[in-house]
Amino acid sequence: MSDLKLLPHPKGVLFDLDNTLYDREAAFGRWLLWFLDEVLKLEDTEERAALTAEIVAMDAHGYGSKRAIFQRLHERYPTAPGTLSTSVEAFYEQFFTQMHVEPEARAMLAALSDFHIPYGIVTNGSQVQSRKVAVLGLGEGAACVLVSGLVGCAKPDPEIFALAARKMEIAPSEILFVGDNPRNDIWGARNAGMRTAWLRLGHSWPSDTCGPPPDITLDRIEDLLGVIL
DSSP states (O other), X not given: OOOGGGSOOOSEEEEOSBTTTBOHHHHHHHHHHHIIIIISOOOOHHHHHHHHHHHHHHHGGGTSOHHHHHHHHHHHOTTSSSOHXXXXXXXXXXXXXXXXXXXXXXXXXXHHHHTTOOEEEEEOSSHHHHHHHHHHTOSXXXXXXXXXXXXXXXXXXXXXXXXXXXXXXXXXXXXXEEESOIIIIIIHHHHTTOEEEEEOTTOOOOHHHHOSOOSEEESSGGGGHHHHO
8 A cells, every 4th residue: 555644635535436435346246146036036056157247247347238238138038027127227226225335434434524524426427326325325424426427527537526626625636536446536536636546456556558556555445544644
């Protein structure tokens, strides 16, 4: 983990949402297990394993089309309940029940507030992201919540980072951006003049596509406290 303490402490912190403030991959895995058990009622071990691998690949860490996923599922299992549109809606309703913020992440956000360090959320996506923030209870303490589909620009465009800085009334150079995506979060925030903290989630830094490494690298989101407080 790089030593952020060699740099001035940030006056504000911005976070990505999915796979940063909550474990989106784990939530999707729980939803998929529920779907196989309760909707498709699949019992064959090999079929379950093959379908799980296919759907996880199509999901592409949340960037894949949910409509495409359910189109494939309805083609393969034509007796599955619901239409294509209702299946996508049902996915989100059930997926929301599978999301949760770990106690350590909540404690980290509470500590930022206790030390009067404002924080915000910048996430790519549609209105669904706003619903996630609400369901997870993350919006109440946030100085700003920016969803790309609602503000007209998306990470890694520097404008969405600049907009967040204006809303927080803090210069970009005094903000630390924390995220898991090397390009959208770290490369984008760095180009906007912010310092960066990468939640690596077991990956290596892709210097060939995203340039110099972040200011700090985190194994766990709660490790952030040790370098800014």
